[in-house]
Amino acid sequence: MPLDRYGEANRANWDERVAGHWASEFYDIEGFKAGKPPLYQIDIDAVGDLTGKSLIHLQCHIGTDTLGLARLGANVTGIDFSGESINAARRLSEESGVPGRFFETDLYESPNVVKEQFDIVFTGNGAICWLPDLKAWGQVITRFLKPGGTFYIREGHPLMWALQYDDVAPGEYILEQPYFYSDAPFAEDDEGSYADGQWDVKNKRQYNWKHSLGETVMALINAGLVIDSLIEHQEMNWEPLPGMITGEDGQRRLPEKYQDFVPLMFSIKAHKPA
DSSP states (O other): OOOOHHHHHHHHHHHHHHHHHHHOTTTOHHHHHTTOOOSOHHHHHHHOOOTTOEEEEESOTTSHHHHHHHHTTOEEEEEESOHHHHHHHHHHHHHHTOOOEEEEOOGGGGGGTOOSOEEEEEEOSSOGGGOSOHHHHHHHHHHHEEEEEEEEEEEEOHHHHTBOOSSOOTTOOOBOSOSSOOSSOEEEEOSSOSSOTTOOOSOOEEEEOOOOHHHHHHHHHHTTOEEEEEEEESOBSSOOSTTOEEOTTSOEEOOGGGTTTOOOEEEEEEEOOO
């Protein structure tokens, strides 16, 4: 099934981001090649021992997390709808010597491209906001999981995404965007990138969808998965809001007086019944 106009716009935007992300300090490609662990410790602790396990990373972008999981012992496959991202992931695999398979495919069509099932399905941060249909997303996860297999996601919390992040003073937090899902996507023009604010993309228009925490959980339950854990986090490893404080552990948090007000991330671990 071909992408609609929203998907085509998003793919053009992500294709164009790749060169800037490859060169950015945020992704630190040279550091990855030198052996620097790219993964967030929360993710490492959650997925556990990966030795010899098969894993598919949905919406893998340029493959740093995917190949980081391979370094932890997994046999990895990554999928992404951006051809430029997949080319970069394959290049990173070759230049780093870390093995991984990568396929260019829209998430909803991916079971027609990758036929096997896996011990683990992994989704990293900043992924599901690009998906219009979480019910279908849940079905894709179930299709890819072996019986007894594990699904894991860490994402920006939908309440955090609802806060205004442009044209506000540091430490000022205003609810600007809806929390709950709407069929109509939220459109904005990308004036840079989370990885490099100076990167000047030509395909600026992008579209994303708001998904509440309840919608996300129910998409997994309705797809037949069993929720093992749901954790809401007060810290995160990037800085989407002005005025955030970087701690000694390198994590970003809201100023102390606001830390108990808004969750910044959530993580879910689930399994497919045997």
